[in-house]
Amino acid sequence: MIINISDYKLLLDLAVSMEGDGYKHVVYPIEEISDAHTLAFFKTSWEAVEHCFEMSNDADFYKSLSINSFINDLKTVEHTGIDTTENEAFDLLGLARSYRDRAVFQDINLEQNIMNEKNFDYLKDQVMYTGFGEALEGELRQNMEQQKTEFKLQHDAFYGECRVGAELNFRKSEQSDLYFFNSYKVNLQKEGSEESLEQTFYINKGNNITLKEAYNLMEGRSVNKDLTNREGETYNAWVQLDFKNTDTRGNFMLNHYHENYGFDLEAALSKHPIKELSTPKYKDDLINSLKKGNIQSATFIKDGTETKQFVEANPQFKTVTVYDSNLKRLDARQDKKESESEKTSNNQSKSARHNENDEKENQSEKKSSNRRKAQSM
Numbered sequence: 001m002i003i004n005i006s007d008y009k010l011l012l013d014l015a016v017s018m019e020g021d022g023y024k025h026v027v028y029p030i031e032e033i034s035d036a037h038t039l040a041f042f043k044t045s046w047e048a049v050e051h052c053f054e055m056s057n058d059a060d061f062y063k064s065l066s067i068n069s070f071i072n073d074l075k076t077v078e079h080t081g082i083d084t085t086e087n088e089a090f091d092l093l094g095l096a097r098s099y100r101d102r103a104v105f106q107d108i109n110l111e112q113n114i115m116n117e118k119n120f121d122y123l124k125d126q127v128m129y130t131g132f133g134e135a136l137e138g139e140l141r142q143n144m145e146q147q148k149t150e151f152k153l154q155h156d157a158f159y160g161e162c163r164v165g166a167e168l169n170f171r172k173s174e175q176s177d178l179y180f181f182n183s184y185k186v187n188l189q190k191e192g193s194e195e196s197l198e199q200t201f202y203i204n205k206g207n208n209i210t211l212k213e214a215y216n217l218m219e220g221r222s223v224n225k226d227l228t229n230r231e232g233e234t235y236n237a238w239v240q241l242d243f244k245n246t247d248t249r250g251n252f253m254l255n256h257y258h259e260n261y262g263f264d265l266e267a268a269l270s271k272h273p274i275k276e277l278s279t280p281k282y283k284d285d286l287i288n289s290l291k292k293g294n295i296q297s298a299t300f301i302k303d304g305t306e307t308k309q310f311v312e313a314n315p316q317f318k319t320v321t322v323y324d325s326n327l328k329r330l331d332a333r334q335d336k337k338e339s340e341s342e343k344t345s346n347n348q349s350k351s352a353r354h355n356e357n358d359e360k361e362n363q364s365e366k367k368s369s370n371r372r373k374a375q376s377m
Helices: 005-020 045-055 067-080 092-132 137-145 211-218 265-270 280-291 332-376
Strands: 002-004 025-029 040-042 062-066 089-091 150-159 162-172 179-189 196-202 223-228 234-246 252-258 296-302 305-314 319-323
Touching: 002 005, 005 067, 025 045, 025 067, 040 045, 045 062, 062 067, 092 137, 092 162, 092 179, 092 211, 137 150, 150 211, 162 211, 179 211, 196 211, 211 223, 211 234, 265 280, 265 305, 265 319, 280 296, 280 305
Parallel strands: none
Antiparallel strands: 002 089, 025 040, 025 062, 150 162, 162 179, 179 196, 223 234, 234 252, 296 305, 305 319
8 A cells, every 4th residue: 555654643643533433444556655535444454455456457556454454554654764754656565564574573583582681591501500610601691692503611720739620511402492401521630640521410300410520520429319219209318439340431330329328418417526516516527518519628636736627428338438637548457446545544544533532532431431440448
């Protein structure tokens, strides 16, 4: 439908008035400029079609349009930004359709941008809470904006003298534009050693191994996690790498020590004279640290003397491993011998106190006996 730009307001008022009177269709000439004189309004579609048939000939053609669509197209002109003061002809339907298509496209882009931002925020938090901090945010956003099918991010961390290199793997979904953090491969390089260990840890909802926990596992220690099985059920278990066996991907297998295995960390700790166990907060901190797989310092009290030593959880043997202040592992037999020595020392001390009390009682009885003899003479 071709109209003069300057007539759009007049035609809009006319169409609204006719709609109010019950008219539902408008007939217009295809080749001519439509104005208040060339437009015809009808209440039924049959009347509109019949008028088009009667008016059309070899030179002139007419079409029917619902009055509601006509009004919406005229209203769209107000939002296009076109200069309505010019007396210039333009295709009303084409202009309106173009504007609506552009608006829909903008809405789709806006929705997509919102979705992409939410995807970035989710991945950013996932990376941070898996132990990689916030340093990778810039690279993460840049790679997502480039719409790559997959990409990798590199991260280095140091724990004492050990370097831990990590390669984070991201992949775009085949069904949408969403990216997923699938896994990260860890390379553990010890100071002064040419050998290194590699292990890939997979990202699963609720089952993530953090970078520090990954380091502890690769050092041979155990980590306590709440895990989810294939049926979606949650369970608690200690996990430890099995360095003697690997899976089809070359990863070390994981040994699981479930709750019914019978390892009680608090009970295992209570067998040692650890000062922190007497304070609830310090005891909780110690237990939580050991559950993360850390080798944790603790204060041992021996012969009344406080000594700094280290402990780590050992669920396989339902005990804790003890190290001296230089992180040298104490032999279990030596530890048992020291414990027995301490018990012997305590027993000897108790025996000495008993002998001292017996001697005092004997002296007291002798004095009482002498007094009775003196009184009888």
